[in-house]
Amino acid sequence: MPAQYYPMLMIIALAGLIAASMLTLATLMGPYRPSKQKGEPFECGSPSRGSLHQRFSVKFYIVAILFILFDIEIVFIYPWAIQFMSLGMLAFVEMMIFIAVLVAGLAYVWKKGALEWEE
Amino acid sequence: MTLAEVIIRLVMVALAIGLLMSIAPLLTWGERKWSALAQDRVGPNRAAIELAGKSITLNGLLYPLADGLKMIFKEDFMPTRGEKFLHFVSPWLAVFPALAVVAVIPLGARVNLFGHEIPMQVADLDAGILYLFAFASLSVYGSTLAGWASNNKYGLLGSLRTSSMLISYEVAMGLTLVGLMMTVGSLRLSDIVEYQQGTMLGFLPRWGIFMQPFGALLFFVSAFAETKRAPFDLPEAESELVAGYFIEYSGMKFGMFYLGEFVEVVTGACLFAVLFFGGWQLPWASSEAYYNPLVVGIGGFISTAYLVFFVITLLGLPLRDPRIQFAIAAGGFLGGAGLALLSGAEGLLGPKGGVLGLILSNGPELAKLLMSLMVFTMKILILCWFHILLRWTYPRFRYDQVMKLGWKMLLPAALVNLVVTGIVLLIIR
Amino acid sequence: MQEVVRKLPTSTMTLQMGPSHPASHGTSKFTVELDGETILAIDIEFGYLHRGFEKMCENVTWTQVVPYTDRLNYVSPLINNVGFYMAVEKIAEVKVPERALYIRTIISEMSRICDHLTCVAATAMELGGLSIFFYMIKARDRIWDLIEDITGARLTVSYVRIGGVMNDLPLDFAEKWKPVRSLVLAMLHDVDVMLTKNRIFIDRMRNTGIINGETAMAYGLTGPMLRGSGVKFDIRKASPYLVYDRVEFDVPVGAKGDNFDRYVVRMQEIKYAVSIIDQCLAQIPDGPFITDDPRLALPDKGSVYGSIEGTVDHFMHIMFGIQVPKGEAYSYVEGGNGELGFYVVSDGKGKPYRVRVRPPCFANLSALPTMITGALLADLVPTFDSINMIGGEIDR
Numbered sequence: 001m002p003a004q005y006y007p008m009l010m011i012i013a014l015a016g017l018i019a020a021s022m023l024t025l026a027t028l029m030g031p032y033r034p035s036k037q038k039g040e041p042f043e044c045g046s047p048s049r050g051s052l053h054q055r056f057s058v059k060f061y062i063v064a065i066l067f068i069l070f071d072i073e074i075v076f077i078y079p080w081a082i083q084f085m086s087l088g089m090l091a092f093v094e095m096m097i098f099i100a101v102l103v104a105g106l107a108y109v110w111k112k113g114a115l116e117w118e119e
Numbered sequence: 120m121t122l123a124e125v126i127i128r129l130v131m132v133a134l135a136i137g138l139l140m141s142i143a144p145l146l147t148w149g150e151r152k153w154s155a156l157a158q159d160r161v162g163p164n165r166a167a168i169e170l171a172g173k174s175i176t177l178n179g180l181l182y183p184l185a186d187g188l189k190m191i192f193k194e195d196f197m198p199t200r201g202e203k204f205l206h207f208v209s210p211w212l213a214v215f216p217a218l219a220v221v222a223v224i225p226l227g228a229r230v231n232l233f234g235h236e237i238p239m240q241v242a243d244l245d246a247g248i249l250y251l252f253a254f255a256s257l258s259v260y261g262s263t264l265a266g267w268a269s270n271n272k273y274g275l276l277g278s279l280r281t282s283s284m285l286i287s288y289e290v291a292m293g294l295t296l297v298g299l300m301m302t303v304g305s306l307r308l309s310d311i312v313e314y315q316q317g318t319m320l321g322f323l324p325r326w327g328i329f330m331q332p333f334g335a336l337l338f339f340v341s342a343f344a345e346t347k348r349a350p351f352d353l354p355e356a357e358s359e360l361v362a363g364y365f366i367e368y369s370g371m372k373f374g375m376f377y378l379g380e381f382v383e384v385v386t387g388a389c390l391f392a393v394l395f396f397g398g399w400q401l402p403w404a405s406s407e408a409y410y411n412p413l414v415v416g417i418g419g420f421i422s423t424a425y426l427v428f429f430v431i432t433l434l435g436l437p438l439r440d441p442r443i444q445f446a447i448a449a450g451g452f453l454g455g456a457g458l459a460l461l462s463g464a465e466g467l468l469g470p471k472g473g474v475l476g477l478i479l480s481n482g483p484e485l486a487k488l489l490m491s492l493m494v495f496t497m498k499i500l501i502l503c504w505f506h507i508l509l510r511w512t513y514p515r516f517r518y519d520q521v522m523k524l525g526w527k528m529l530l531p532a533a534l535v536n537l538v539v540t541g542i543v544l545l546i547i548r
Numbered sequence: 549m550q551e552v553v554r555k556l557p558t559s560t561m562t563l564q565m566g567p568s569h570p571a572s573h574g575t576s577k578f579t580v581e582l583d584g585e586t587i588l589a590i591d592i593e594f595g596y597l598h599r600g601f602e603k604m605c606e607n608v609t610w611t612q613v614v615p616y617t618d619r620l621n622y623v624s625p626l627i628n629n630v631g632f633y634m635a636v637e638k639i640a641e642v643k644v645p646e647r648a649l650y651i652r653t654i655i656s657e658m659s660r661i662c663d664h665l666t667c668v669a670a671t672a673m674e675l676g677g678l679s680i681f682f683y684m685i686k687a688r689d690r691i692w693d694l695i696e697d698i699t700g701a702r703l704t705v706s707y708v709r710i711g712g713v714m715n716d717l718p719l720d721f722a723e724k725w726k727p728v729r730s731l732v733l734a735m736l737h738d739v740d741v742m743l744t745k746n747r748i749f750i751d752r753m754r755n756t757g758i759i760n761g762e763t764a765m766a767y768g769l770t771g772p773m774l775r776g777s778g779v780k781f782d783i784r785k786a787s788p789y790l791v792y793d794r795v796e797f798d799v800p801v802g803a804k805g806d807n808f809d810r811y812v813v814r815m816q817e818i819k820y821a822v823s824i825i826d827q828c829l830a831q832i833p834d835g836p837f838i839t840d841d842p843r844l845a846l847p848d849k850g851s852v853y854g855s856i857e858g859t860v861d862h863f864m865h866i867m868f869g870i871q872v873p874k875g876e877a878y879s880y881v882e883g884g885n886g887e888l889g890f891y892v893v894s895d896g897k898g899k900p901y902r903v904r905v906r907p908p909c910f911a912n913l914s915a916l917p918t919m920i921t922g923a924l925l926a927d928l929v930p931t932f933d934s935i936n937m938i939g940g941e942i943d944r
Contacts (some may be wrong), residue, residue: 003175004242004243004244004245005242005244005453006128006224007128007132007222007241007242007496008235008241008242008244008250009223010128010129010132010241011132011135011136011218011222011242013217013219013221014132014133014136015136015214015218016215016219017213017220017798018136018214018215019167019210019211019215019218019375020138020213022210022214022371022374022375022377022378022553023187023207023208023210023211023371023372024369025191025371026190026191026195026371026372026374026375029191029192029193030156030191030192030194030370030371031194032194033193033194033200034196034197036197036199039197039198039200040198040199041156041198041200041201041269041270041271041272041367042271042273042361042366042367043271043272043273043563043564044361044564044565044566044569044572044577045568046564046577047563048564049564051257056279056584057583057584057585059584060279060282060283060584063283063286063287063522064282064283064286064524066290066502067286067287067289067290070290070464070530071286071289071290071293074290074293074294074297075293077294077297077537078249078297078300078306079487081297081300081301081537081588082300082301082304082305082306083304084300084304084544085301085304085542085544085548086304087547089182092541092545094542096531096538096541097514099534099537099538102534103531103534106260106530106531110526110527113385115522115526115527116519117518117519117522117523117524117585117924143593154679156680157679158678158679158682158683159682159683159686160682202888206581234677271560272563272565276563276582276585280585349676350676351747352676356676356926357570358570358571358673358674358676358929359571359925359926359928359929360676361569361570429555511679512677512679512742513676513677513746513748514672514676514677514743514746514748514749514752515675515676515748515752516748516751516752517751517752517924517926517927518585518924518925518926519585520748520751520752
C-alpha cells in the first residue's frame with residue numbers, strides 16, 4: 001500500500017475510536033433501569049399490532065437494484081472523465097454511445113413505472 | 120516515512136478531526152441561534168455556569184456542553200425486542216464515516232515550513248473523490264440499521280425511507296461531479312483546488328461554481344439530501360414518523376445521530392467549498408498571491424473582520440454599538456497588519472539571524488498557511504449558514520417527490536450537464 | 549412494475565398514529581393500514597378530550613355555560629360564546645343592542661382570524677416550515693393581546709352574555725387595532741411569499757386530500773372545507789346574523805377541493821375578516837352594550853349597591869340563574885371550521901334542559917377516510933391539518 005494511504009488509516013482509526021468512545025461513554029455513564037413497558041416499541045402509546053419482520057414492498061428493492069446498476073455505470077465514466085482532455089474526439093463519441101445506453105436504460109425503467117412511488 | 124512526517128501527519132489528523140468536532144457542536148448552537156434570528160426569537164440563552172457569584176451564559180454558547188453532559192448521563196435505553204447488537208452499533212456507523220470523510224479535504228495551502236513540507240490535508244489521495252463517496256455512502260448503514268434494529272414501525276418506515284433516498288441521491292451526486300472531473304482532469308482534491316486559481320473569461324474567479332454552475336447546483340441539492348436535513352428530512356419527519364429511524368434511541372446514542380448530522384453538514388460544506396468555491400484559494404488570485412504582503416494584508420483584514428463579526432453576532436452583542444463596530448474594524452486591522460507584516464517583514468528588513476530570523480524567513484509561508492486556513496474556514500461558515508438558512512425556510516418534501524426529484528430530475532440533468540460539458544470542452548480545447 | 553408488485557404481494561402493516569403523536573395533536577388516533585407508504589384504510593378514533601359538555605350544561609345556570617363553550621373550539625372561543633347565546637336569545641326573544649351586535653361581529657372575526665392563522669400555521673409547521681409557524685403565531689398572539697384588552701383573558705374569554713356582551717370595547721380599541729391590523733397583513737404577505745409560491749409547499753398541498761363539492765355536501769361539510777371544494781356557502785351570507793348583512797365581503801371558493809384550495813380559502817378569509825373588522829369599526833354606533841331587560845341582564849353595579857330592587861335583582865340572578873322562558877331553538881353561526889350550531893331546550897327553570905352542539909369538525913373529520921384512502925402516509929398530515937380538527941370541539 002502506498003504511503004499516501006497511511007494517514008488515511010490513522011484518521012479512520014481515530015474517527016472510529018472517537019465514535020466508539022462516545023458509544024461506550026453512553027453505556028457506562030447513564031443509568032440502566034429497564035422495565036417491561038419501557039422496552040415496548042413506541043407506537044403512540046398503544047400496544048403494537050402485528051409483526052414487523054415481514055416482507056416490505058418490492059419497490060424498495062427495486063430502488064436498491066437500480067442504485068447498483070446506475071452507480072456502477074457511473075463509476076465506469078470516472079476514468080474517462082479524468083482522461084477526457086487527452087483522449088479527444090473518439091473517446092467522447094464512444095462515451096456518448098455508452099451514455100446513450102445508460103439513458104435508454106433509464107428511459108426503460110421510467111416507462112416501466114419503476115420510478116413511480118405514488119400509487 | 121520519517122519521524123517528522125509521522126508527527127506532521129498526526130498533527131494534521133488531530134487538526135482535521137478537531138476542526139470537525141469543534142465546528143459541529145458549535146453548529147448545533149449556531150443553528151438554534153440562526154433559526155431564532157429567522158423566526159424573531161431570542162433563542163436559547165439560559166445555560167449558565169456560576170462563577171464567583173456571576174452566571175456566565177455566553178449567549179447560549181454553553182448549550183452544546185449542557186446537551187452533551189445531559190446525553191451522557193441519560194439512560195441508555197434499549198428496546199427489548201430489538202436486534203441488540205445492531206441497535207448498539209448503528210450510532211457508531213452514523214458518526215464514524217462522517218468523521219472519516221475529512222481525511223482527504225485540503226484545509227489550507229501546502230506550505231514549506233522549517234524545512235518540512237506541510238500539506239494541510241491528512242491524506243492527499245489520488246482517488247480522493249472516490250474515498251469521499253465511499254465513506255459518505257457508509258453512513259447509509261447507520262440510519263438504515265438503526266430503524267430496522269429498533270423493532271419499531273416508525274423506525275422501520277424511517278429507515279426504508281432513508282435507505283432508498285440516500286442511495287438514490289448518491290447516484291445523482293456521483294454523476295454531478297463528472298463535469299468537474301472532466302474540466303480538472305483529476306480526482307485528487309488538492310489538484311482540484313490548485314486548478315481553481317486565477318480568473319476565467321477575464322472577470323470571473325476560476326472557481327468550480329463558475330466553470331460548472333449547473334453541476335454545482337445539482338451537487339448542492341444532492342449533497343443537501345445526503346445530510347437528511349429539512350427539506351429532505353423525511354426519514355425523521357416528526358409530524359409523520361415521530362422521529363423516524365432513531366425513534367428508539369435515547370441519550371448519547373441519539374446524540375450521536377444528531378452529531379453525525381451536523382458533522383455531515385460541516386463536511387458537506389467543506390466538500391462544496393473545495394469543489395466549487397476554490398477551497399482555500401482567494402477569488403481571482405493565483406495561489407502565488409498568498410506570498411504578496413498586500414494581498415495577505417487585505418485578505419487578512421477581511422477574513423479577521425468577518426470572523427470577529429461572526430463571533431460578535433453569535434454572542435448577541437449589538438452591532439449598532441460604535442464600540443462593537445470599532446472592535447470589528449480593529450480586529451480586522453490587527454489581523455491584516457499582522458499577516459502582512461509576517462509575510463513581508465523579511466523583504467523589508469533583510470535576512471536576520473537567530474530565532475527571529477528563522478521566523479522571518481518562514482514568515483511568508485506561515486502567513487500563507489494562516490491565511491489559507493482562515494479563508495477556508497470563512498467559506499465553510501458561510502456555506503453552513505446557507506445550509507441552515509435553507510433548512511429553516513423550506514417545508515419538507517414527500518417521499519415520492521424526493522425520489523422523483525432524484526431519479527427524474529437530477530439524474531437526467533446531470534447526464535445533460537456531462538454531455539454539454541464534454542461538447543464545450545471539445546470546442547474550446 | 550404493476551405486475552411485479554402483484555406477483556410479490558407484501559403483507560400490510562398496521563400503524564397506530566396517536567393519541568401521543570405529533571400530528572394528531574394529542575386528541576385523536578388513526579389506525580392506518582399501510583402497504584409500503586400507501587394508505588389502504590384508515591380508522592379514526594377520537595374522544596380523548598371528552599368531558600361531557602352537553603351533560604355538564606344541564607347542571608349549571610345559563611350564565612355558567614359560557615366558560616364551557618370557551619373550551620369547545622379553544623382557538624376561537626368568542627365565536628362559541630356568540631353562537632350559544634344566540635340560541636338562548638332566540639328562546640328569550642330579546643333584542644340585542646346595536647353596539648353589542650357590532651362588538652360581537654368584531655370579536656367573531658378576530659376569532660376567525662386566530663382560527664385560520666392557527667390552522668395554516670400548524671399545517672406549515674407539520675410540513676416542516678417551522679419559521680412560518682412562528683410568524684403566524686406571533687400575529688395571533690397580538691390579536692390575543694387585543695382580546696385580552698377586551699375580555700380580560702386570552703383563551704378562556706367568557707365574554708358574551710344574554711342580550712349583549714360583558715363589557716364595552718376599550719376606548720382606544722380602534723387605535724390598538726391599527727398596528728395589529730398592519731402586522732397581520734404584513735405577516736400574510738410574508739407567508740404568501742414563503743408558501744403560496746413555494747414549489748415544495750404547492751407540491752405537498754396540490755392534489756392531496758381531494759374532495760369534490762358533491763361529496764363534500766353529502767358528508768355535511770361546512771366552512772372552509774366546503775368552500776375549498778367550490779361550493780359557495782357561508783352562513784354569514786346565506787343567513788346573515790349579527791351585522792354581516794351590513795358589511796361587504798366576498799366568499800372565497802376553491803376549485804378542486806384539495807388541501808391547497810383550502811389553504812387559499814383560509815388565507816383569503818383572513819383578509820376579509822380584517823376588512824370586516826375595519827368596516828365594523830367605521831360603522832359601530834354608540835349605545836349600550838347589553839340589553840336593559842332586567843329579567844335577562846345583570847343590573848349595573850350602581851343600582852346593585854344603591855337600590856333595593858337592584859340588590860334583589862342581582863341576588864336572584866346570581867342564586868337562581870337567569871330565567872330563560874320555556875322553549876327550544878337551534879341557532880347557527882359560521883365558526884372557524886364551518887357551521888357551529890347549538891340546539892338549546894329550556895324548561896324555564898333557570899338551567900338548560902338540554903344543550904346539543906353541532907361541532908363543524910365532526911362532519912369535516914368524517915370525510916377524512918374518503919379523502920386520504922389511497923394516498924401516501926405523508927399526505928395524511930396536511931389533509932388532517934386542513935380539516936383543522938379541534939379536540940375540544942369534536943369530543944365535547
